Amino acid sequence: MIGTQVVAGVPATAIRPASAADTGALTDFFAGLSMQTRYLRFFAPVMPGPKLVRRMSGGDSCVNAVVAVRGGVVIGHAMAVDQAGPHGARTADVGVVVADAWQGLGVGSALMRALTAGTRARGVTSLTMDVLPGNHRMLALIARHWPAARAESSGGFTTFCVLLAGQPQQVPQARPAALAPARL
Secondary structure, eight states, rough: OOOEEOOTTTEEEEEEOOEEEEEHHHHHHHHHHHHHHHHHHHHSSOOHHHHHHHHTTTTTTEEEEEEEEEEEEEEEEEEEEEOOOGHHHHHHHEEEEEOGGGGTHHHHHHHHHHHHHHHHTOOOOOOEEEOTTTTTTHHHHHHHHOOOOOOEEEEEEEEEEOOOOOOOOOOOOOOOOSSSSOOO
């Protein structure tokens, strides 16, 4: 992904590459997530430490990270960590999280579109995503965007594999969303 993209249906929200300058904002963002949301993203209700936040801001050459920003505040984060896949193919492990008040408004889908575009541009041919069974929004996002994703369950979570080879897949646009975040 190059430049900044606007999230359809969520006024004044932009998706842009994360940078080292975002570490403070990302720390605040993760601290503001509910325990449930942190659990669904990190598989534990933990706060990422400074080293992980630096990595999540794209501070590692194999990490592609994007943020959703509204009014100067991070409301969503997604990252893809490039890895060597089977037979030398390039794959990326993906994680996405959206602030509780902004979930269900298309921010996660916009982050995923931007992240997918960036991984394709780097020559990645597949994505993997580990998802807990209670993460209904992520399961629905995967089903909408990649209904042919291969799924394997083990250890209390499901790993989805999405092939990106060939023609770019059509990722549905986010559905129209409310103009204000949900009240908690």
